[in-house]
Structure formats: C-alpha cells, structure tokens
Amino acid sequence: MSTEIKGLTDEEAVAACVAPDASTQDFFFQQTMLRIKDPRESLKFYTQVLGMRLLSKLDFPEMKFSLYFLGFEKEEDIPKDAEERKKWTFRQKATLELTHNWGTESDPDFKGHHNGNSDPRGFGHIGIRVPDVDAACAYFETLQVKFIKRPNDGKMKGLAFIQDPDGYWIEILNYDNSKF
Numbered sequence: 001m002s003t004e005i006k007g008l009t010d011e012e013a014v015a016a017c018v019a020p021d022a023s024t025q026d027f028f029f030q031q032t033m034l035r036i037k038d039p040r041e042s043l044k045f046y047t048q049v050l051g052m053r054l055l056s057k058l059d060f061p062e063m064k065f066s067l068y069f070l071g072f073e074k075e076e077d078i079p080k081d082a083e084e085r086k087k088w089t090f091r092q093k094a095t096l097e098l099t100h101n102w103g104t105e106s107d108p109d110f111k112g113h114h115n116g117n118s119d120p121r122g123f124g125h126i127g128i129r130v131p132d133v134d135a136a137c138a139y140f141e142t143l144q145v146k147f148i149k150r151p152n153d154g155k156m157k158g159l160a161f162i163q164d165p166d167g168y169w170i171e172i173l174n175y176d177n178s179k180f
Contacts, residue, residue, distance in 0.1 A: 030090065031069070032126055033097040034168055035113040038105035039068060041165040042098050046070050049143055049162075050128055050170070052096065053078065056089035068098040096126065115167040125161065125169035133158055133174050140172075 008016065036042040046052045052070040055078060059066045069089045079085040089095065104110045116123030130136040133151050137160050140147070148161035148169055160172040 028093050030093065031095045031097045033099055034126075034164075034166065036098045036100050036104075036166050037110060037112060038165065039066065039098065039100045040105070042100075043068060043070075045164050046096065046098070049140060049145055055092065055095060056085050058086065064102040066100045066102070068100070069095050070098065071095040113166060115169065117169055125171050127171040127173055130172055130174055133160055133172055136160075136172055 043054065047054065047070070051072070053073055053075060055069040055071050055073060057066060057068050071092050071094065073092060079088050114122075117125075137147075137151055140160075140162055146163040148163055149159075151158055151160045158174070162170050162172060164170060
C-alpha cells in the first residue's frame with residue numbers, strides 16, 4: 001500500500017503553530033544575508049535593477065569582510081551621521097545584508113557561493129513585490145538581467161524569477177495580479 005505524499009492541510013498548518021509568547025512582541029524580521037563575490041557588481045545590481053538604497057556599510061578589517069545593508073527606504077529618511085545611520089539601519093524591517101569577504105572579487109580560484117537552488121537544496125530565494133510584474137520584467141530586459149522564469153512561463157503565471165550577479169534567485173511578484 002503506497003501513501004500519497006502531500007503537504008499539510010490548512011488546519012494542520014494552523015494546529016502546528018503556537019501563539020507567540022508575550023516576550024517576543026517586539027521581535028521583527030530585520031535582515032536576510034547573502035554572501036557576495038564582488039560588491040561593485042552586487043551594489044549596482046540591487047540599486048539599479050531593484051531600486052534599493054544602501055542604508056549602511058560596516059567594515060571589519062581585522063576579519064577582512066564588509067557588510068552592506070540595503071532596503072527600500074527613502075533617501076531623505078537615511079541619517080547622514082555614520083553612528084546614527086548604523087543604529088537606524090538596525091531598526092528597519094526586511095533589509096538585505098550583503099556580506100563581502102575581501103579578496104573574492106579578484107581570486108581566479110573562487111568558485112562562488114552556493115545559491116541553494118541546486119543539490120544540496122536549501123535556501124531558495126528572496127521576493128520583491130512590484131506594482132506590475134510585466135513592466136518590471138520589461139525594465140529588467142533593458143538591463144540584460146538573467147531570467148530563471150518569465151511571467152508567463154510554467155504553471156505559476158504572473159510572477160518571475162531573476163538572478164543577481166552571484167546567482168541568487170529573486171522572485172518578482174505582485175500577488176494581486178498573479179494567477180496561481
């Protein structure tokens with residue numbers, strides 16, 4: 001007798017959850033970190049292609065790495081003072097942290113980081129909501145962005161996947177207009 005493999009029912013998913021403890025009421029999702037090879041390429045991609053802004057940059061010379069925090073904040077809201085900017089950055093929700101280990105950009109033997117979408121699978125993608133998926137994809141075309149999936153490909157219509165310079169997948173979506 002074979003058993004059909006399937007996901008949780010809606011009821012099972014709800015039952016698997018626990019009410020948040022009061023001590024977690026001020027927790028929020030602050031960042032997702034991606035390791036990058038070349039900050040010049042990655043910063044250009046995330047600012048030009050996706051419209052993010054550099055919120056803060058932190059250098060760790062003793063450990064030979066830098067962190068670049070990006071987000072969709074208004075330029076006028078970003079503090080000019082370096083210390084205040086750092087504190088402000090860590091109060092923002094859903095930022096992207098790009099981690100650059102110095103030297104990878106010029107190391108001919110550096111093979112890149114695993115993007116999670118080949119075996120062994122793990123991390124999958126980040127998602128960016130846009131007002132119009134087709135218009136965003138037309139813009140990406142002008143910048144020669146690499147597509148993994150275009151809006152009308154496959155079974156899930158109305159969303160796309162693009163790739164950043166390090167091969168990480170980025171879902172481009174607008175749930176209001178998606179057909180899945």
